Amino acid sequence: xxxxxxxxxxxxxxxxxxxxxxxxxxxxxxxxxxxxxxxxxxxxxxxxxxxxxxxxxxxxxxxxxxxxxxxxxxxxxxxxxxxxxxxxxxxxxxxxxxxxxxxxxxxxxxxxxxxxxxxxxxxxxxxxxxxxxxxxxx
Amino acid sequence: xxxxxxxxxxxxxxxxxxxxxxxxxxxxxxxxxxxxxxxxxxxxxxxxxxxxxxxxxxxxxxxxxxxxxxxxxxxxxxxxxxxxxxxxxxxxxxxxxxxxxxxxxxxxxxxxxxxxxxxxxxxxxxxxxxxxxxxxxxxxxxxxxxxxxxxxxxxxxxxxxxxxxxxxxxxxxxxxx
Numbered sequence: 001x002x003x004x005x006x007x008x009x010x011x012x013x014x015x016x017x018x019x020x021x022x023x024x025x026x027x028x029x030x031x032x033x034x035x036x037x038x039x040x041x042x043x044x045x046x047x048x049x050x051x052x053x054x055x056x057x058x059x060x061x062x063x064x065x066x067x068x069x070x071x072x073x074x075x076x077x078x079x080x081x082x083x084x085x086x087x088x089x090x091x092x093x094x095x096x097x098x099x100x101x102x103x104x105x106x107x108x109x110x111x112x113x114x115x116x117x118x119x120x121x122x123x124x125x126x127x128x129x130x131x132x133x134x135x136x137x138x
Numbered sequence: 139x140x141x142x143x144x145x146x147x148x149x150x151x152x153x154x155x156x157x158x159x160x161x162x163x164x165x166x167x168x169x170x171x172x173x174x175x176x177x178x179x180x181x182x183x184x185x186x187x188x189x190x191x192x193x194x195x196x197x198x199x200x201x202x203x204x205x206x207x208x209x210x211x212x213x214x215x216x217x218x219x220x221x222x223x224x225x226x227x228x229x230x231x232x233x234x235x236x237x238x239x240x241x242x243x244x245x246x247x248x249x250x251x252x253x254x255x256x257x258x259x260x261x262x263x264x265x266x267x268x269x270x271x272x273x274x275x276x277x278x279x280x281x282x283x284x285x286x287x288x289x290x291x292x293x294x295x296x297x298x299x300x301x302x303x304x305x306x307x308x309x310x311x312x313x314x315x
Contacts, residue, residue: 009197013190015150020189022153022160028178029160032169068156070271071181077276087287094262107242108251109309116255119298123259123291130287138279 023068031075039079051081052088052128056121059092069093083135088128095120188274192267196231199266217293220256224292227260228285231267251308256296263288 046054062069073086096117104113143151164171175182230237241254264272264284272281 005197005201008200009193012197013193015147016193017186017189018150019153020185022156024182024185025160026156028174028181029163029169031178032174033163033167070185070275071178074181074275087284090284091263091287091291095259103238107238108245111306111308112251115299115302115306115308116258116295118302119255119295120259122298123295126294127287127291131283134283138277138283 020068024071027068027071031071034072034075034079036079039076039081043081048082048084048132049129051085052125052132055085055088056092056124056128059089059094059124060096060117060120062093082132083138084128084130084132087131087135088124091124091127092120095124184274185271188270191270195269196267199229199231217297219253220293220296221289223253223256223296224260224289227257227262227292228264228288229266230257230261231265237261251303252296252299255299256292259295260288260292263291 043051059069069090073090076086076089077083096113101113101117104116143154163169164174230240237258241258244254244257245251268284269281272284
């Protein structure tokens with residue numbers, strides 16, 4: 001049993017680490033292109049409800065494994081981006097992504113992922129909007 | 139070599155794609171690779187270390203929770219079942235590609251689509267393996283808040299799916315293949 005656990009852990013760890021390191025490289029490369037001046041301009045020129053909407057759309061189309069978004073989120077938090085926007089980005093990134101959309105089309109037909117995408121868009125927006133108010137206490 | 143790459147999983151292909159995109163970005167924007175690594179070394183070490191912990195949690199759950207656990211506890215579209223489905227999703231570790239086989243089995247066993255939506259929503263939004271990352275970077279309060287949010291979002295997603303299905307019903311599809 002212990003051997004099975006170690007073998008399973010070992011296999012999962014190296015496979016995940018490869019993907020995480022690749023994703024991390026992508027995230028820090030993208031992060032290095034983000035400038036506080038640009039973020040400030042975006043914060044000032046785009047109203048918060050629209051920021052949440054853009055964040056979730058950006059999350060939906062972003063590729064890569066779940067863990068790679070953290071370096072970008074930390075940078076956004078440092079730049080003073082609202083927690084609601086961060087929640088929309090983090091939830092949008094994982095709820096539906098282009099590759100899983102096509103996997104679901106293959107398994108369930110096109111209606112299921114289309115409806116799930118619509119539903120995810122609504123619940124992610126709600127989560128972001130709720131966090132705008134709750135975020136002060138976190 | 140090419141044959142081996144073609145046979146590899148979608149996660150490996152995705153990894154190579156991300157490396158490729160990063161190299162292209164570095165070339166276009168003239169980013170110094172070694173400087174990039176040095177200036178982000180703290181976060182790189184932290185993420186690698188947290189990944190190892192996340193995999194430990196994921197492995198423990200894999201061996202502790204029986205494979206038919208979800209199938210046993212999910213049946214109808216009742217609100218309580220939607221909540222259980224979300225909770226089970228939250229507790230199920232692994233990348234989303236790894237849980238589709240579970241979802242297909244559940245579908246074959248007659249579990250309804252709204253339940254699957256609640257399960258997928260809970261599984262993707264948060265999971266035990268995310269705990270080290272979220273607590274490490276944003277604090278315990280943030281992680282607990284995210285769990286609560288996921289437990290609310292799952293059933294709402296399923297209820298919205300039921301509502302949408304009234305106007306655009308699902309077509310039954312053979313999932314044997």
